[in-house]
Amino acid sequence: MKFLKIPAATISRLSIYSRALEELAQSSETVVSSKKLAEICGVNPAQIRKDLAYFGQFGVRGVGYFVKELLFDIKKILGLNRQWKLALVGTGNLGCALVAHENFTQQGYIFTCAFDVDPIKVGHKLATGLMIHHVDELEEICRQTGAEIGVICTPPDRAQDIANRFQQVPIAGILNFAPTQLQVPPTCKVENVDFTVKLDNLAYHITSA
Amino acid sequence: MKFLKIPAATISRLSIYSRALEELAQSSETVVSSKKLAEICGVNPAQIRKDLAYFGQFGVRGVGYFVKELLFDIKKILGLNRQWKLALVGTGNLGCALVAHENFTQQGYIFTCAFDVDPIKVGHKLATGLMIHHVDELEEICRQTGAEIGVICTPPDRAQDIANRFQQVPIAGILNFAPTQLQVPPTCKVENVDFTVKLDNLAYHITSA
DNA sequence: GCCTGTGAAGACGTTCACAGCA
DNA sequence: TGCTGTGAACGTCTTCACAGGC
Numbered sequence: 001m002k003f004l005k006i007p008a009a010t011i012s013r014l015s016i017y018s019r020a021l022e023e024l025a026q027s028s029e030t031v032v033s034s035k036k037l038a039e040i041c042g043v044n045p046a047q048i049r050k051d052l053a054y055f056g057q058f059g060v061r062g063v064g065y066f067v068k069e070l071l072f073d074i075k076k077i078l079g080l081n082r083q084w085k086l087a088l089v090g091t092g093n094l095g096c097a098l099v100a101h102e103n104f105t106q107q108g109y110i111f112t113c114a115f116d117v118d119p120i121k122v123g124h125k126l127a128t129g130l131m132i133h134h135v136d137e138l139e140e141i142c143r144q145t146g147a148e149i150g151v152i153c154t155p156p157d158r159a160q161d162i163a164n165r166f167q168q169v170p171i172a173g174i175l176n177f178a179p180t181q182l183q184v185p186p187t188c189k190v191e192n193v194d195f196t197v198k199l200d201n202l203a204y205h206i207t208s209a
Numbered sequence: 210m211k212f213l214k215i216p217a218a219t220i221s222r223l224s225i226y227s228r229a230l231e232e233l234a235q236s237s238e239t240v241v242s243s244k245k246l247a248e249i250c251g252v253n254p255a256q257i258r259k260d261l262a263y264f265g266q267f268g269v270r271g272v273g274y275f276v277k278e279l280l281f282d283i284k285k286i287l288g289l290n291r292q293w294k295l296a297l298v299g300t301g302n303l304g305c306a307l308v309a310h311e312n313f314t315q316q317g318y319i320f321t322c323a324f325d326v327d328p329i330k331v332g333h334k335l336a337t338g339l340m341i342h343h344v345d346e347l348e349e350i351c352r353q354t355g356a357e358i359g360v361i362c363t364p365p366d367r368a369q370d371i372a373n374r375f376q377q378v379p380i381a382g383i384l385n386f387a388p389t390q391l392q393v394p395p396t397c398k399v400e401n402v403d404f405t406v407k408l409d410n411l412a413y414h415i416t417s418a
Numbered sequence: 419g420c421c422t423g424t425g426a427a428g429a430c431g432t433t434c435a436c437a438g439c440a
Numbered sequence: 441t442g443c444t445g446t447g448a449a450c451g452t453c454t455t456c457a458c459a460g461g462c
Binding site: 253 | 452456
């Protein structure tokens, strides 16, 4: 079924299903129907079945889905059945908050290196013990530590330069917190996390309500 | 033209256009074509014209758009021609990083109050001077400070409770950083900022590339 | 000639409705 | 009976292509 093009929205929902299933597993639920899972995740039940259908058949007709099995399968689909090594660039408030964020580690995302341009920071360690290197060493240290995903927490005017350097490593994915549209080759996947856009959405909806 | 239903994606793009136009204005560009703006924002030129068409006619045929005028108009559409008061709940690493975030203030988003449950934090001030109140006082202080948008930076298991309390204020919009699907009445608009979902997207795309 | 504004066409994603099976 | 799996219908968003106007 890998031939069909899978909607990006499907992947995001799988991630949400996975979280819901983890909670269900902790509540010792063994079976869940698409209807119940849909309620928890706030989507249409048919949507869940369609999303899963892209990857195979995971349920039992008349019964539903076995929570642990489905969780395992979804994690495998998403590639979460292993650890992912992250490289942080920009150790400001936000960058530090991310490194300290427990959810990441729980889900198998590990920061293996951190970078900054501030000479006062370079050579020192973050609260978690992670050493801060100068951005000039980015390519070398990323390769040494085997970083696979880059996390950009720099001011917007520095972000594109960092994205370019990541291509030299090369790094396959970038999580971009800088409010800029990065230009990268198609071999590199970028996901933007854009607080301001989200706030603007709220402002618009409140204004025109 | 307000009768037509406007795609959510259009609003998000307007926000991105607005940022691009701000940069153009700073570079002293006076006119921009949909083609050029599209390149900067990484979208189709027709998309930009369609997005704007929902709200009126802003360009000059054969010429393009006047940067400052269009910027002004888009900001007005989004409701960014005024200040917005934010209430922060959860003063962990992430919450503190947000309060300190300069982009917010620049765009007219101001934190007017902060809350936590930790008795060690309550009564103290954040680095910006913002006093931390106990969550029990949320409704009262939000009303006093006129907070319009709530920002949830609590652990996921506390997020729904906070969302409920926000309804009592009432608050019209929530920016939710907790990895949970909040249940709220239709009068309250929620925007989720979900790092883990984004990382999972990267993991998936890298894995199945 | 050039670029916007926009109806029409096309692509895409979601929901329906029911067949298939425990 | 109950719930999954799925083709078909539907609705939405994006892109095309060209008319309209500077």
